[in-house]
Amino acid sequence: MSDEEIWDLPPLRPGYPASPELAERRARATGMAEEGTPPAETTMGGVRCLLIEPEGGESEGAILYLHGGGYRLGSPLAYVDYARRLATAAGRRIILPFYRLAPEHPFPAALHDVVAVFRAVENPASAVIAGDSAGGGLTAALCIVAARAGWQPAGAILVSPMLDLTARCDSHDRNAARDALFSRAAVLDAAKLYLQDHDPADPLVSAIHADPAQFPPLLLLTGGAEVLLDEALDFARSLAVADRRVTLHVAPGMGHVWPLMAPQSPAAAEAVNAMAAFVKGLNGPG
Numbered sequence: 001m002s003d004e005e006i007w008d009l010p011p012l013r014p015g016y017p018a019s020p021e022l023a024e025r026r027a028r029a030t031g032m033a034e035e036g037t038p039p040a041e042t043t044m045g046g047v048r049c050l051l052i053e054p055e056g057g058e059s060e061g062a063i064l065y066l067h068g069g070g071y072r073l074g075s076p077l078a079y080v081d082y083a084r085r086l087a088t089a090a091g092r093r094i095i096l097p098f099y100r101l102a103p104e105h106p107f108p109a110a111l112h113d114v115v116a117v118f119r120a121v122e123n124p125a126s127a128v129i130a131g132d133s134a135g136g137g138l139t140a141a142l143c144i145v146a147a148r149a150g151w152q153p154a155g156a157i158l159v160s161p162m163l164d165l166t167a168r169c170d171s172h173d174r175n176a177a178r179d180a181l182f183s184r185a186a187v188l189d190a191a192k193l194y195l196q197d198h199d200p201a202d203p204l205v206s207a208i209h210a211d212p213a214q215f216p217p218l219l220l221l222t223g224g225a226e227v228l229l230d231e232a233l234d235f236a237r238s239l240a241v242a243d244r245r246v247t248l249h250v251a252p253g254m255g256h257v258w259p260l261m262a263p264q265s266p267a268a269a270e271a272v273n274a275m276a277a278f279v280k281g282l283n284g285p286g
Contacts (some may be wrong), residue, residue: 006149007115010108010204016070017198018103027075039080044095044216046118050076050093052083059093061154063279064118066142068133068257070162070190071110071158072102082260089106089276092128095121099138106196107205114142117149128279129156132257133182134190140207141214147214151202154219155282157275160228160257161235164208165191165200169230178225187227190250208235212242219247221271223254249274 018026040051051060065083067074076083076096083094091185099113121127127147131139136158143156160182167187176183191200203210218239222232229250239246249269251258259271 007145008083008148009112009115009145012112013103013108013196015102015106015109017141018101020110022072022103024042024113026075029035029069029073029075029078033068044097044112047113047117048098049117050080050096050098050241051081052080052087052096054083054087054093056088056089057091058080059087060091061093061123062095063092063128063130063157064095064097064114064121064123064139066095066099066114066131068131068160068260069101070186071134071138071194072190074101074134076274079260082263083261085272086146086265086275089157089272090279092278092279102190103193103196107194107198110138110194111141111204112143114138115145118142118146118153122211123130124151124153127153127284128273130159131154132159132161134161134162134194137163137165137205137207140210141204143216143218144203144207144210144214147216152216155278156215157217157219157221158221158232159221159259159271159277160226161207161220161232161236162187162190162228164206165195166206167191169234172227175225175227175229176232179223179227179255181261182227184227198257208238212239212244215239215244215246217245217278217282220277221249221250221251221259223256223272224250224252224256227258239266245276247278 172184
């Protein structure tokens with residue numbers, strides 16, 4: 001059986017061009033992110049990646065970090081400072097891939113990209129997969145297909161993850177006025193562009209429906225004021241009931257992806273420290 005057969009990824013599908021509004025949003029975000037000295041770049045599995053090394057010491061393994069943006073926005077360039085803080089705290093190299101975005105590249109193009117990068121990581125069994133928002137959902141999907149292929153990573157970190165693309169949880173309404181960054185409408189817009197008629201109940205796009213046995217040791221971080229709170233809590237509960245190793249970190253009063261969006265806050269420092277402690281507590285390197 002070939003490697004491709006072992007991984008058994010869904011086939012790629014054609015998409016359609018981004019709207020002018022979406023293209024402009026991408027351009028504005030990328031322009032802001034490109035300020036300052038860029039980090040090292042490489043290609044892994046045919047995918048462009050940024051490499052962030054820890055300061056003041058050698059790397060003890062890799063963290064593959066998947067950026068957010070609702071599968072249609074976002075860039076690793078916006079994550080450089082955040083990744084440097086995490087790399088130094090955890091003592092690991094951070095790999096930030098430029099995975100393909102919707103609607104030009106709908107599901108499963110992004111998953112194909114991050115699988116290719118993961119397969120190119122040195123000693124992937126010791127690697128940690130991490131991501132926030134859509135990158136958190138993509139992290140969960142990568143864990144699922146890696147488990148099916150017998151390539152389970154050492155652990156995973158989900159930050160404010162998108163785990164249900166139907167946006168049904170009550171916290172979408174309860175925290176709507178408190179979460180300035182995200183909303184039910186944003187989830188449904190992302191789902192429309194990313195899914196393009198694919199089943200939203202597929203665990204590879206809505207991990208809330210996944211088999212808990214497919215996940216490695218996992219750290220789940222969520223803000224107490226964000227709209228995705230309830231699905232994060234439900235997901236953590238399902239893992240705990242299935243006797244999977246899961247650590248839940250709830251930041252009171254914080255909104256969506258606060259470690260990135262509020263980097264100077266005490267809650268952001270606590271989140272980075274929690275991620276570093278989780279990584280260092282895993283078996284094997286790091």
